[in-house]
Amino acid sequence: MNSNKxxxxxxxxxxxxxxxWISWVSMNPAxxxxxxxxxxxxxxxxxxxxxxxxLGGLVKDGSIAISKTNYLDCTFVLKEGNTELDVKYGRxxxxxxxxxxxxxxTGQYLNGVFYADELxxxxxxxxxxxxxxxxxxxxxxxxx
Amino acid sequence: xxxxxxxxxxxxxxxxxxxxxxxxPLFLPRIEKMHIQLDVADLKRKKLLIYRxxxxxxxxxxxxxxxxxxxxxxxxxxxxxxxxxxxxLKSL
Amino acid sequence: MTPIAGGxxxxxxxxFSILTVFTLFLHTRNGDQRLFLTGQRLAxxxxxxxxxxxxxxxxxxxxxxxxxxxxxxYTSLETPFxxxxxxLWAGQSGSLLFWLFILSVYTTIVILQNQRKHNSLxxxxxxxxxxxxxxxxxxxxxxTNPFKPTEADFIVTNGNGLNPxxxxxxxxxxxxTLYLGFVGFSVPFGFAISALINGDTSPLWIQSIRRWALxxxxxxxxxxxxxxxWAYRELGWGxxxxxxxxxxxxxxxxxxxxxxxxxxxxxxxxxxLRLWNMSLIIMTFTLCIFGTFLTRSGVMSSVHSFTAxxxxxxxxxxxxxxxxxxxxxxxxxxxxxxxxxxxxxFTSRESGFLFNNMVFVVLCFSVFWGxxxxxxxxxxxxxxxxxxxxxxxxxxIPIGLILLALTGIGPLLAWRKTGRKNLIRNFTFPILxxxxxxxxxxFIGFRGYVVISFSLGAFVTAxxxxxxxxxxxxxRKKFDESIIKALIRMVSKxxxxxxxxxxxxxxxxxxxGFTGHAFxxxxxxxxxxxxxxxxxxxxxxxxxxxxxxxxxxxxxxxxLRVTNQEGTFVTNLHPEKRIYFHxxxxxxxxxxxxxxxxxxxxxxxxxxxFSGVDSENGVAFIKIMVNPLVRWVWVGGFILVFGTIVALxxxxx
Numbered sequence: 001m002n003s004n005k006x007x008x009x010x011x012x013x014x015x016x017x018x019x020x021w022i023s024w025v026s027m028n029p030a031x032x033x034x035x036x037x038x039x040x041x042x043x044x045x046x047x048x049x050x051x052x053x054x055l056g057g058l059v060k061d062g063s064i065a066i067s068k069t070n071y072l073d074c075t076f077v078l079k080e081g082n083t084e085l086d087v088k089y090g091r092x093x094x095x096x097x098x099x100x101x102x103x104x105x106t107g108q109y110l111n112g113v114f115y116a117d118e119l120x121x122x123x124x125x126x127x128x129x130x131x132x133x134x135x136x137x138x139x140x141x142x143x144x
Numbered sequence: 145x146x147x148x149x150x151x152x153x154x155x156x157x158x159x160x161x162x163x164x165x166x167x168x169p170l171f172l173p174r175i176e177k178m179h180i181q182l183d184v185a186d187l188k189r190k191k192l193l194i195y196r197x198x199x200x201x202x203x204x205x206x207x208x209x210x211x212x213x214x215x216x217x218x219x220x221x222x223x224x225x226x227x228x229x230x231x232x233l234k235s236l
Numbered sequence: 237m238t239p240i241a242g243g244x245x246x247x248x249x250x251x252f253s254i255l256t257v258f259t260l261f262l263h264t265r266n267g268d269q270r271l272f273l274t275g276q277r278l279a280x281x282x283x284x285x286x287x288x289x290x291x292x293x294x295x296x297x298x299x300x301x302x303x304x305x306x307x308x309x310y311t312s313l314e315t316p317f318x319x320x321x322x323x324l325w326a327g328q329s330g331s332l333l334f335w336l337f338i339l340s341v342y343t344t345i346v347i348l349q350n351q352r353k354h355n356s357l358x359x360x361x362x363x364x365x366x367x368x369x370x371x372x373x374x375x376x377x378x379x380t381n382p383f384k385p386t387e388a389d390f391i392v393t394n395g396n397g398l399n400p401x402x403x404x405x406x407x408x409x410x411x412x413t414l415y416l417g418f419v420g421f422s423v424p425f426g427f428a429i430s431a432l433i434n435g436d437t438s439p440l441w442i443q444s445i446r447r448w449a450l451x452x453x454x455x456x457x458x459x460x461x462x463x464x465x466w467a468y469r470e471l472g473w474g475x476x477x478x479x480x481x482x483x484x485x486x487x488x489x490x491x492x493x494x495x496x497x498x499x500x501x502x503x504x505x506x507x508x509l510r511l512w513n514m515s516l517i518i519m520t521f522t523l524c525i526f527g528t529f530l531t532r533s534g535v536m537s538s539v540h541s542f543t544a545x546x547x548x549x550x551x552x553x554x555x556x557x558x559x560x561x562x563x564x565x566x567x568x569x570x571x572x573x574x575x576x577x578x579x580x581x582f583t584s585r586e587s588g589f590l591f592n593n594m595v596f597v598v599l600c601f602s603v604f605w606g607x608x609x610x611x612x613x614x615x616x617x618x619x620x621x622x623x624x625x626x627x628x629x630x631x632x633i634p635i636g637l638i639l640l641a642l643t644g645i646g647p648l649l650a651w652r653k654t655g656r657k658n659l660i661r662n663f664t665f666p667i668l669x670x671x672x673x674x675x676x677x678x679f680i681g682f683r684g685y686v687v688i689s690f691s692l693g694a695f696v697t698a699x700x701x702x703x704x705x706x707x708x709x710x711x712r713k714k715f716d717e718s719i720i721k722a723l724i725r726m727v728s729k730x731x732x733x734x735x736x737x738x739x740x741x742x743x744x745x746x747x748x749g750f751t752g753h754a755f756x757x758x759x760x761x762x763x764x765x766x767x768x769x770x771x772x773x774x775x776x777x778x779x780x781x782x783x784x785x786x787x788x789x790x791x792x793x794x795x796l797r798v799t800n801q802e803g804t805f806v807t808n809l810h811p812e813k814r815i816y817f818h819x820x821x822x823x824x825x826x827x828x829x830x831x832x833x834x835x836x837x838x839x840x841x842x843x844x845x846f847s848g849v850d851s852e853n854g855v856a857f858i859k860i861m862v863n864p865l866v867r868w869v870w871v872g873g874f875i876l877v878f879g880t881i882v883a884l885x886x887x888x889x
Binding site: 154158159162165166167168169170172183185186189193199200203204206207208209210211214 | 241244245248252270271273274277278280281284285288352353354443585650651652653655658661706707710711713714729730
Binding site: 007 | 594
């Protein structure tokens with residue numbers, strides 16, 4: 001076998017190994033946090049999905065309740081369209097977490113409550129205000 | 145008056161000057177070959193490049209990255225190349 | 237008047253770009269040199285108008301002219317001066333103009349650099365660069381124009397202001413640094429396409445762009461590291477890399493670019509790997525554009541994304557065109573891309589570089605796969621999936637370690653074939669170093685990837701040392717020089733090579749830093765004044781809880797005393813909980829922010845976050861993370877930059 005064929009076979013071999021490796025990890029991730037299905041809140045409730053999932057939605061105004069006994073624990077209501085869902089979360093809350101903010105929660109749905117172990121808010125790389133609303137401009141910090 | 149100067153000055157800079165700058169070469173006599181001056185500079189650069197390559201080859205040989213035969217043939221090729229460049233330079 | 241001039245300048249730039257392509261194309265058909273000169277000047281004209289537009293926008297930002305929508309959105313009267321300028325790249329339309337600005341600077345430099353040279357590639361180089369400019373000119377003129385006037389029924393007296401999260405120096409320089417990298421690869425791409433079109437098989441295009449590629453690579457590397465640094469210091473989740481789609485978007489071109497800057501060495505010396513080099517630069521440039529697209533179009537729901545706009549389809553079309561045209565040209569010139577020489581041995585430097593290329597491409601593909609898997613899965617199966625860091629880590633760690641090993645093996649191989657004697661002579665010491673490191677680590681009790689990573693790190697460091705030693709020894713045999721003098725002269729006469737080895741050392745340091753993750757520890761707890769809690773062998777006592785009202789925010793400050801297991805004082809930490817715009821009547825406009833405090837040593841970082849406060853009862857909620865070896869990443873980054881500068885340092889011509 002001349003060296004050209006050798007190299008060619010070696011390249012084929014490596015490509016096959018790579019495809020196998022990546023496919024294998026995709027099918028059998030070692031960590032349950034490697035891949036999570038993103039579902040809609042409707043789907044979650046209707047199909048009673050109990051494996052680890054990710055949900056997106058808005059924080060319902062006024063629904064954030066912080067536990068009196070453990071400051072880290074909180075509950076709130078996640079709103080996606082018209083569907084609402086109770087969420088429990090027990091870790092450090094991101095700075096931007098408040099009423100009306102868009103969040104992504106990851107965790108498990110059990111008995112009508114979603115137990116989240118991850119909570120993310122959208123990164124405010126832009127400070128979006130409604131520029132047509134005069135009251136959205138009023139930042140006299142330096143004078144106050 | 146100042147406004148007039150400012151506005152038209154702006155238009156001049158914005159448009160007319162670049163257009164003159166761009167169209168100017170078109171009024172030169174037709175040239176298809178590059179000036180000899182440019183070729184000399186290029187050849188000098190090429191000579192320097194080949195000298196550096198020879199030096200690097202020697203260094204690789206000293207470290208032991210090239211075997212004897214490859215070194216001799218490689219250096220011969222480079223030396224031939226550089227002598228051709230030097231000859232061309234002399235003729236210009 | 238001047239804002240209108242800005243829009244007009246952009247229009248003229250677009251018009252000039254069409255004329256440039258037309259004129260230069262005519263020149264390539266009939267060879268008339270005057271057309272080339274005019275075409276060149278037209279290209280310079282494009283740059284002139286783009287510079288004008290950029291300066292005008294910057295001026296409007298500084299002057300706080302809120303009649304322009306962009307100025308009103310991203311600055312306010314209170315925004316500090318430096319951030320009024322950095323607002324230029326804070327938003328979508330401004331950042332696209334900025335991209336165009338950098339490309340125009342680079343194009344101007346390329347044109348001026350080649351004035352005194354007879355580079356037959358130049359016409360098509362300029363055409364290619366101008367076509368890329370044309371794309372961004374279409375975007376900034378007709379899709380997302382930075383000079384768009386503010387639409388409001390009233391006079392806007394003050395702007396929105398820049399988010400406090402973005403008001404720090406790192407965040408101001410991270411985007412431009414990345415852009416200097418992304419855009420920088422347009423130049424090698426232009427030369428590559430030109431070589432293809434001209435059917436030029438010589439290494440001329442590579443010689444023309446070697447330094448360009450290295451400079452672009454340097455900026456890209458710095459940009460990525462700065463992004464990680466900022467995330468670690470400002471975002472408060474304790475990490476510097478999350479395999480976020482936008483992070484991946486900058487990492488993928490970095491991978492193919494690194495392969496490229498190595499692989500072109502082979503083509504310059506041996507005229508091999510022609511096909512690889514052409515493919516690598518096309519992939520790198522495509523990924524740079526694709527990366528800009530991923531960041532700007534909002535197609536991936538990542539923490540970074542800007543809102544979705546019509547930008548997406550346009551970018552995708554451009555990427556598609558680049559791929560089709562470039563690979564089409566490659567197919568057309570497939571005969572010219574066949575190298576005259578063949579690979580001869582597995583233990584040759586040439587095959588080492590070939591392996592190197594393959595590993596980088598595999599790594600790039602796996603990151604690409606992980607990033608796009610959610611999109612593909614949704615298209616094929618209908619279910620939306622998110623792919624998290626564990627997935628990327630599981631696939632990439634082994635591949636990364638193979639790469640680390642190659643970093644050590646490559647330099648010790650000889651050209652064409654490494655004889656048995658040389659193999660033994662070169663590899664014995666490094667292999668012994670690696671094995672003894674592994675033995676010691678296993679003995680101490682470490683297992684798994686940690687052992688492999690540190691042992692390979694030791695192996696690579698030993699090979700770098702061997703390389704320096706071999707070079708110094710060879711010099712001293714020839715010349716009578718002291719070790720120091722030989723070292724200096726050797727590096728000075730071979731800056732690429734030895735600068736490159738220093739870069740490799742930086743990479744080793746970074747891998748050591750990455751490996752530290754395996755030992756991360758964290759804990760969240762609450763403290764009142766005088767109380768203590770423990771994490772990872774450290775004790776944290778809350779000494780004091782105070783409040784302060786400052787210029788643009790309100791702060792709760794915790795004073796933590798840290799002692800170690802023996803009771804010795806380690807440091808004081810003062811993490812703060814801040815609220816920006818605390819006086820704003822609209823509670824939704826008040827922005828809480830945790831200002832971290834980090835105590836860092838080469839050993840580990842103690843990372844403190846003030847997550848919340850119960851001011852009535854004087855309770856502070858603290859999160860502590862102990863992250864070993866993080867500093868090695870930043871030190872490695874500095875070494876990498878230093879090595880690259882050595883490699884780039886100009887020699888007197």
